[in-house]
Each structure stands twice: as C-alpha cells, then as structure tokens.
Amino acid sequence: MDHTNDVQHIARVVLGPADPGYDEEVAGFQTGFRHRPELVVGAADADEVRRAVTYAAGRGLTVSVQATGHGLPGASDGGLLITTRRMDGVRIDPAARTARIDAGVRWAQVVAAASPHGLAPLSGSSPGVGAVSYVLGGGIGLLGRRFGYASDHVRALEVVTADGELRRLTARGPDGDLWRALLGGGNAVRLGVVTAMEIDLFPVAALYGGYVRYGEESVETAVRAYLEWTRGVPDEMTSGLAVMSYPDAPGLPEHLRGRYVATVSVAYSGDGAAGARLVAPLRAAAPVLEDTLRELSYAENATVYAEPDQPHAYYGDNAMVRGLDAETAVRVVKATGPGQPVWSVTQISHLGGALGRSGGGGLDSVPHRSAAYAVRMLSVLTPDTGVARVRALHREVFALLGEQVLGRAGNFSFGGGDEVEGLHDTTLSAALSQTKRRYDPTAVF
Numbered sequence: 001m002d003h004t005n006d007v008q009h010i011a012r013v014v015l016g017p018a019d020p021g022y023d024e025e026v027a028g029f030q031t032g033f034r035h036r037p038e039l040v041v042g043a044a045d046a047d048e049v050r051r052a053v054t055y056a057a058g059r060g061l062t063v064s065v066q067a068t069g070h071g072l073p074g075a076s077d078g079g080l081l082i083t084t085r086r087m088d089g090v091r092i093d094p095a096a097r098t099a100r101i102d103a104g105v106r107w108a109q110v111v112a113a114a115s116p117h118g119l120a121p122l123s124g125s126s127p128g129v130g131a132v133s134y135v136l137g138g139g140i141g142l143l144g145r146r147f148g149y150a151s152d153h154v155r156a157l158e159v160v161t162a163d164g165e166l167r168r169l170t171a172r173g174p175d176g177d178l179w180r181a182l183l184g185g186g187n188a189v190r191l192g193v194v195t196a197m198e199i200d201l202f203p204v205a206a207l208y209g210g211y212v213r214y215g216e217e218s219v220e221t222a223v224r225a226y227l228e229w230t231r232g233v234p235d236e237m238t239s240g241l242a243v244m245s246y247p248d249a250p251g252l253p254e255h256l257r258g259r260y261v262a263t264v265s266v267a268y269s270g271d272g273a274a275g276a277r278l279v280a281p282l283r284a285a286a287p288v289l290e291d292t293l294r295e296l297s298y299a300e301n302a303t304v305y306a307e308p309d310q311p312h313a314y315y316g317d318n319a320m321v322r323g324l325d326a327e328t329a330v331r332v333v334k335a336t337g338p339g340q341p342v343w344s345v346t347q348i349s350h351l352g353g354a355l356g357r358s359g360g361g362g363l364d365s366v367p368h369r370s371a372a373y374a375v376r377m378l379s380v381l382t383p384d385t386g387v388a389r390v391r392a393l394h395r396e397v398f399a400l401l402g403e404q405v406l407g408r409a410g411n412f413s414f415g416g417g418d419e420v421e422g423l424h425d426t427t428l429s430a431a432l433s434q435t436k437r438r439y440d441p442t443a444v445f
C-alpha cells in the first residue's frame with residue numbers, strides 16, 4: 001500500500017521501511033525479534049495515537065504498540081506500529097500519593113520522580129521496563145507480597161480503542177468491562193493503546209535487600225533452603241531465586257566467569273534490623289560466593305536483581321504453580337543446569353501475600369492469584385540455538401511441574417512464548433474474548 005501522500009497528518013514521525021531512521025524507530029530491548037511494520041508512527045501524544053489508529057483501521061492495517069520492546073510477545077510483520085517512547089511524562093501528586101505516567105515511561109523515571117517524596121511505585125526487577133505495559137500485564141514487583149499486583153493499584157487510565165476514541169476509565173465508571181479486561185489481561189488481549197495511567201504510590205523510602213549468591217557446589221542446597229525459607233517469611237518480604245551458568249566471557253566479573261550459581265534476591269520493606277534477622281537463614285544455608293544484602297534506598301532498587309540492561313535476544317515463558325516441593329524444584333533446576341545446549345536462567349519467584357488477594361475489588365483480569373510461586377525460564381537465543389530448540393527445552397521443563405501448574409502470568413512470556421499449553425483459565429479467557437469482540441470487532445489490534 002502506498003502511504004506517501006496520506007500519512008503526514010498523523011504525526012511528526014511517520015516512517016516506512018525505506019526511510020532513514022526506520023530501523024532505530026522499531027528497535028527495542030529484544031533483539032531476537034523485531035517488528036517489521038509497513039508504517040511506524042512515533043507518537044508524541046494521545047492525539048497522534050488516535051490519528052494513527054484511525055488511519056490504520058480505515059485501511060485494514062493491524063496496529064501494534066511498542067514502548068521499550070522488553071516484552072515483545074511476537075513480532076508483527078506489516079501493519080502499523082505505534083512507538084510510545086516520546087510519551088514520557090511523569091507527574092507526581094505527593095498528597096494523593098499518585099503518579100500520572102504516560103505510555104512510554106520506564107520504571108526508572110517513576111522511581112526517580114517519586115523517591116524525593118519518600119514514595120515508591122510497585123515497580124519490578126528491572127528499571128528499564130515500560131511501566132504501562134507492566135501494569136497491564138499484572139505487574140509482580142519488589143513490593144508485591146506486601147501491596148499486591150501493580151494492576152490492583154490503578155486509579156484511572158486513558159486508552160485509545162479501535163474506533164479511534166480516547167476513553168478515560170476508572171474502576172466504577174463506564175466501560176467497566178474494558179477496565180477489567182485491561183488490568184491484568186491488557187498487554188496480551190490487545191484492546192487498545194493505553195496513553196496514560198494514574199497509579200498509586202506507597203510510602204516506602206528504603207528496603208533491606210540485595211542478593212546472596214552461592215557457587216555450583218551449593219546450588220541444590222540453596223534451592224532447598226530457599227523454598228523452606230519462603231514458607232515462613234512475612235508479606236513485607238518479596239524474593240526470587242535464579243539459577244544460571246555464566247558464560248566464560250571477558251567483561252564479566254572474574255568470580256562469575258564460567259560459574260554455575262544460584263542467587264536469591266530479596267526486597268524487604270520493613271525495618272532494616274528485622275530484614276537482617278530474616279535473611280540470616282539464607283546466609284547460613286551454604287557457603288556464600290557473594291552477599292550484597294544491606295539497607296538501601298528504594299531509588300537503588302535496580303541492585304536487588306541486578307539484571308542486564310543491554311538489549312539482547314531471548315525467549316521466555318513461565319508457569320504459575322499452586323505449590324512447589326523441593327524435589328521438583330531441584331529437578332527443574334537440574335534440567336537447565338551446566339552441559340545443556342541452551343543457555344538459560346531458571347527463576348522461582350515467591351508469590352502469595354497480597355498477590356493472592358484482589359486489591360481492585362475483583363475488577364481485574366489478573367490470572368492465577370492463588371499461585372504460590374512463578375517458575376520462569378529465560379533462554380538466550382544465539383544463531384546456534386534456534387527458537388524451536390529452546391521451546392522444546394521449556395516444554396520439557398514445565399512438564400516437570402505436572403499438576404501443580406495453574407497457568408501463566410501475563411508478563412513473563414517473551415518472543416512468542418506460547419508453548420505452555422491449555423493453561424489459561426477458561427472462564428477468564430471467555431470474558432476477555434467477549435470484551436475483545438465488543439471493543440475491537442475487526443481485530444485492529
């Protein structure tokens with residue numbers, strides 16, 4: 001389709017594949033998959049989003065959205081891509097304890113704006129992740145067990161639907177079904193482009209947190225000790241275990257090169273001395289390779305999980321489980337340990353606490369709240385490890401969890417990770433499909 005004469009009214013930045021700047025505009029954190037749209041619109045505000053959606057709907061082009069590209073579920077080929085990185089406004093209301101965030105804002109920006117007021121958002125392990133999409137997918141953050149899913153704490157949101165209308169939604173306002181479907185089901189169901197959100201902030205200025213890391217000889221002990229430890233911690237303690245082999249690559253710290261390690265990351269939002277007492281069993285569980293646990297300001301939260309911040313190619317999926325015994329956890333970890341042809345990180349995130357209770361009065365689509373843990377796998381894609389091989393490994397590993405699997409979390413599938421079969425709750429799926437048919441009958445999104 002030739003768009004040359006039609007598109008200049010949409011936005012200042014509208015590019016086709018032959019235009020300079022196209023590759024940079026569609027690029028994101030995920031380098032293994034890239035959108036290849038017929039047109040990319042670099043939206044600066046909600047009006048440009050509306051015009052882009054109206055243009056696409058009128059010409060039968062499907063619309064995709066990208067903020068940072070961390071969560072690319074599967075790349076689009078053709079159609080129109082709206083990038084939101086220019087929509088980067090954050091406004092804090094310290095008295096109301098809220099933040100208004102635009103579509104392209106990353107958590108780092110919200111944290112930086114909120115922390116001078118002694119406030120924190122329900123952000124996650126990586127400050128580079130886009131806040132809006134994270135919230136739409138539920139959002140399991142560093143304060144999750146204390147305050148619940150990020151999507152439980154949205155005051156209002158603004159969304160451009162397939163008819164090109166900008167709707168302002170609240171929990172008890174009109175379009176309640178859309179509100180409900182967006183919060184928790186939002187980035188997977190694709191109901192529109194959320195242009196801004198008002199979210200709650202919490203009076204958390206400091207954490208006791210960081211990580212404790214164990215070497216290869218203690219990985220199994222660490223897995224067992226971690227699971228045992230999670231059974232007794234209060235809701236102010238949110239944590240996760242990651243097991244991985246570091247490549248023997250230059251640039252990595254010497255003590256990690258080529259090592260197979262287990263790392264327990266914790267974020268405790270109570271008193272520091274109590275935090276230190278609570279983590280004592282982790283420190284005593286096995287010889288410790290590295291220990292960064294300390295009191296830190298919430299603004300330093302990126303150091304808790306210390307995740308890579310450079311774009312790379314990866315495939316990820318997850319299973320939410322009602323329970324996890326130590327034998328099964330050890331089998332899962334062993335299946336992804338050294339000697340495997342696919343380089344993977346296996347993570348076990350402790351859920352429960354407020355994550356198990358609906359904070360939004362039941363008006364949300366967060367799946368599998370009763371899950372006690374999320375088991376996640378993330379594999380690095382290289383030219384030698386194609387997606388098919390990685391998917392096969394993931395399928396094998398998730399099968400080890402058997403009957404304990406409830407389904408998947410909205411946020412932890414990367415690169416078309418749709419291989420954990422039959423796990424969506426059927427009642428929820430039916431409700432979401434009905435809402436999709438109502439607001440996007442011709443599947444513009």
Ligand SMILES: Cc1cc2nc3c(=O)[nH]c(=O)nc-3n(C[C@H](O)[C@H](O)[C@H](O)COP(=O)(O)OP(=O)(O)OC[C@H]3O[C@@H](n4cnc5c(N)ncnc54)[C@H](O)[C@@H]3O)c2cc1C
Nearest residue numbers: 067068069070071072124125126130133134139140187194
């Ligand atoms: C390193 C890393 C760490 C993470 N840590 C956590 C964590 O601790 N907790 C957690 O819950 N999740 C976590 N995630 C998952 C993350 O929250 C999701 O992948 C999220 O979708 C990423 O949003 P994004 O804007 O950064 O990515 P994008 O790839 O830009 O967006 C992901 C998808 O969301 C949809 N979308 C984006 N913007 C909009 C919009 N404005 N309106 C409607 N739909 C939109 C699109 O379908 C898009 O494909 C992590 C992911 C990574 C890669």
